[in-house]
Amino acid sequence: MRLDDGLEMHYRTSIGPAPPNPVAVVLVHGFVVSSRYLVPLGEHLAPDFRVYAPDLPGFGRSDKPPQTLSIDKLAHALAAWMQAIGLERAHLIGNSMSCNILVEFAVHHPHLVDRLVLQGPTTDPRARSTLSQAIRWLQNALREPPQPGLMIKDYATTGLRSAFENFRYLLDHRIEERLPSVQAPTLVVRGTRDPIVPQGWACQVTTLLPRGRLIEIPGAAHTINLYAPLEFTRVLRPFLIETTRGSTAA
Amino acid sequence: MSLSDRATAMQIVRPLCPFKAAAARLAYENKRVADSHPTWRLFPGSRRLRRNLPAPAAFILSPQRLLTRNAMPRKLRDSVIIITGASSGIGRAAARAFAQEGATLVLAARRAPLLDEAEDECARLGGRAIAVPTDVTQPDAVEALARRAIETYGRIDVWVNNAAVTLFGRLEETPLEDYERVIRTNLFGYVYGARSVIPYFREQGAGVLINVASAVAAVGQPHTSAYVLTKWAIRGLSECLRMELRDAPGIRVCTVLPASIDTPLFQHAANYSGRAVQPMPPVYPPEMVADVIIDLAQHPRREAFAGLSGRIAALGHGVAPALVEPMMARQVERKHFQPLPAAPTRGNLFEPMGEGADARGGWQQLNQRQRSGPSTTWTALALLSIPLGIYAWRRARLGSR
Numbered sequence: 001m002r003l004d005d006g007l008e009m010h011y012r013t014s015i016g017p018a019p020p021n022p023v024a025v026v027l028v029h030g031f032v033v034s035s036r037y038l039v040p041l042g043e044h045l046a047p048d049f050r051v052y053a054p055d056l057p058g059f060g061r062s063d064k065p066p067q068t069l070s071i072d073k074l075a076h077a078l079a080a081w082m083q084a085i086g087l088e089r090a091h092l093i094g095n096s097m098s099c100n101i102l103v104e105f106a107v108h109h110p111h112l113v114d115r116l117v118l119q120g121p122t123t124d125p126r127a128r129s130t131l132s133q134a135i136r137w138l139q140n141a142l143r144e145p146p147q148p149g150l151m152i153k154d155y156a157t158t159g160l161r162s163a164f165e166n167f168r169y170l171l172d173h174r175i176e177e178r179l180p181s182v183q184a185p186t187l188v189v190r191g192t193r194d195p196i197v198p199q200g201w202a203c204q205v206t207t208l209l210p211r212g213r214l215i216e217i218p219g220a221a222h223t224i225n226l227y228a229p230l231e232f233t234r235v236l237r238p239f240l241i242e243t244t245r246g247s248t249a250a
Numbered sequence: 251m252s253l254s255d256r257a258t259a260m261q262i263v264r265p266l267c268p269f270k271a272a273a274a275r276l277a278y279e280n281k282r283v284a285d286s287h288p289t290w291r292l293f294p295g296s297r298r299l300r301r302n303l304p305a306p307a308a309f310i311l312s313p314q315r316l317l318t319r320n321a322m323p324r325k326l327r328d329s330v331i332i333i334t335g336a337s338s339g340i341g342r343a344a345a346r347a348f349a350q351e352g353a354t355l356v357l358a359a360r361r362a363p364l365l366d367e368a369e370d371e372c373a374r375l376g377g378r379a380i381a382v383p384t385d386v387t388q389p390d391a392v393e394a395l396a397r398r399a400i401e402t403y404g405r406i407d408v409w410v411n412n413a414a415v416t417l418f419g420r421l422e423e424t425p426l427e428d429y430e431r432v433i434r435t436n437l438f439g440y441v442y443g444a445r446s447v448i449p450y451f452r453e454q455g456a457g458v459l460i461n462v463a464s465a466v467a468a469v470g471q472p473h474t475s476a477y478v479l480t481k482w483a484i485r486g487l488s489e490c491l492r493m494e495l496r497d498a499p500g501i502r503v504c505t506v507l508p509a510s511i512d513t514p515l516f517q518h519a520a521n522y523s524g525r526a527v528q529p530m531p532p533v534y535p536p537e538m539v540a541d542v543i544i545d546l547a548q549h550p551r552r553e554a555f556a557g558l559s560g561r562i563a564a565l566g567h568g569v570a571p572a573l574v575e576p577m578m579a580r581q582v583e584r585k586h587f588q589p590l591p592a593a594p595t596r597g598n599l600f601e602p603m604g605e606g607a608d609a610r611g612g613w614q615q616l617n618q619r620q621r622s623g624p625s626t627t628w629t630a631l632a633l634l635s636i637p638l639g640i641y642a643w644r645r646a647r648l649g650s651r
Contacts, residue, residue, distance in 0.1 A: 235403075
């Protein structure tokens with residue numbers, strides 16, 4: 001995969017006092033939105049980690065590629081971005097669609113991944129159709145307070161056509177076939193009120209992963225990083241810090 | 251990193267702006283930061299922004315925050331509830347009741363096998379639960395319990411301080427070691443619980459701390475001074491905490507004052523009185539206290555009685571303490587003991603016991619068999635009318651002056 005030269009990717013990063021030798025954490029945004037909705041989670045992680053949140057090509061403030069990128073092309077773009085800013089290794093955290101990207105990323109670029117967090121991985125094979133997905137997303141919208149300012153801007157930036165193409169790519173991506181090849185220790189996080197990722201599917205994802213673990217946050221729905229960043233951080237921190245200790249020992 | 255450290259870290263960051271949006275040129279070997287956008291400032295979800303804005307603007311940007319600030323606590327099925335002393339008695343009954351509402355439970359007690367049993371029971375009843383064997387006399391263990399809940403579920407909505415032991419015998423006839431142990435478990439157990447959970451509540455801006463005291467936190471009793479004084483202290487602790495937490499209106503502290511409850515507490519009691527003990531009638535089922543606890547979790551109040559006899563006794567004591575004291579003393583001598591001798595025992599003070607493994611202790615059936623004459627509630631009501639009458643008479647006399 002090769003992106004046209006000159007394409008720019010924006011990212012947000014934490015500055016200010018991080019602990020000595022901070023561990024890098026990369027937050028990757030989901031379907032049609034941008035790194036803006038990762039800011040609450042980033043704020044909570046910033047005191048303990050060096051946080052990065054890129055906008056993938058075609059989303060947010062990053063440049064638009066001439067054609068909408070598929071899931072694995074987005075994964076390659078993410079790897080290229082990591083190399084461009086000089087990140088050798090990081091924990092990666094994804095929400096929703098970015099879990100598919102991160103799974104591809106972990107399969108193709110295992111050396112860049114420390115630990116993986118899949119929050120609300122899509123798409124449940126039992127609901128792999130436009131209609132059932134639409135129903136589930138609507139259900140979720142009723143369970144999470146709307147953030148119109150945030151959503152309209154990101155949806156407008158992405159554009160209807162590429163949003164639709166993204167959605168097609170997402171439906172075509174068979175994450176369950178790729179999960180067994182993920183080598184990194186992975187934490188699957190699910191909100192108990194998430195209609196898009198039912199409990200059965202979250203369990204299936206965890207079992208398919210060679211080193212998977214599942215955590216369910218009571219009362220949360222699909223976008224935990226935005227609506228329950230404190231709870232998310234509390235379950236994340238021990239998982240991410242565990243590795244840091246492990247790698248220092250090794 | 252402790253919570254206070256985190257807070258300072260965030261504050262130092264504040265003037266510098268914690269998030270810098272920048273652009274990296276996406277060329278495989280070439281890296282360059284093109285420009286920076288402090289767009290996080292415009293992000294409606296930013297707490298800092300909301301704090302600094304006048305209320306109407308904050309409302310437009312994030313109405314849900316303003317609406318939920320003083321609203322009811324979360325629904326039970328979305329809540330995480332910690333119960334200490336959950337292996338038997340009131341704790342076990344409360345765990346069942348919360349599980350039936352679909353809540354997420356963290357069960358703590360010393361007896362691990364029973365706790366596992368309770369965990370399965372909760373899952374069967376429609377909740378989810380984890381068992382964390384804990385001795386509440388160990389501050390580190392209580393802290394670990396809170397941390398375990400946070401790391402497993404991300405939050406704590408309700409903390410029920412409930413684990414308690416009791417000791418029968420006159421003050422000068424009970425070993426000091428046992429006496430101290432009762433205070434350590436009943437009072438310090440609650441103190442450790444409150445200390446462990448309040449920092450998390452503050453971080454969340456919400457939470458309900460429920461301290462299960464007793465109706466004897468309002469009236470004294472002979473032969474159980476260790477138990478009674480811890481219960482009075484717990485009532486005081488709750489009151490102090492409510493005052494300390496006035497700056498955090500989302501955090502509520504409640505005290506439950508149950509009357510005589512049919513639990514294994516009396517099988518577990520340490521006893522140096524020489525007589526076998528039993529709960530003083532009227533005895534109420536533990537499920538009734540569980541209902542009060544559930545109600546408090548959803549609609550927190552300062553104090554809630556469970557059982558009419560306790561309310562009556564407390565009322566009488568408030569109106570005419572000098573009259574109620576000898577009445578209570580006589581009642582305890584006659585009704586709190588069985589007509590059987592008993593060898594001295596340390597009960598479950600230092601080591602948990604095998605027996606008494608359910609919510610109920612089996613006292614209600616026993617009392618029904620023994621009972622004769624008018625119902626005890628009516629007796630209590632009749633007794634209450636004396637101090638109330640005196641009170642009314644005094645008021646009337648004062649008014650006529």
